[in-house]
Amino acid sequence: MITDRERAAFEAGIKLGALYHQFVGTPIARETAATVEAAIEQAVGLQPYVTGITVRLNRDMMVSNRFGYSELAGRMFDAAITTTVGATVCRARLHLEDDYPMMEIVEFHETPRDTDH
Secondary structure: OOOHHHHHHHHHHHHHHHHHHHHOOOEEOOOOHHHHHHHHHHHHHOOOOEEEEEEEEOHHHOOOOOOOOEEOOHHHEEEEEEEEEOOEEEEEEEEEEOOEEEEEEEEEEEOOOOOOO
16 A cells, blocks of 8 residues: 555656646747746646646746747746645655756655544
């Protein structure tokens, strides 16, 4: 049987991986970046066990092609996600590390259980 900690880590990892692969290649421009950030947050936030998500895209990497837009690249992401399974909270992130879009677990903690019934 898997623990809540293992499940929370799995849920965070699978959601970051899906976020990355689902949105890379999306047409984007500096003027639309905030809308895309919000759309990603709202879409991922609907999924089970997600209790928080923030997505920021590096606008400095958005270089327009001759048609006036760029394509979203994995290196542009700075995302943080929180998943909660039972009393276990997992915080994970996707960020640029040594020119690589790295996904990592940041921390785990336990929420107080409600014993007042």
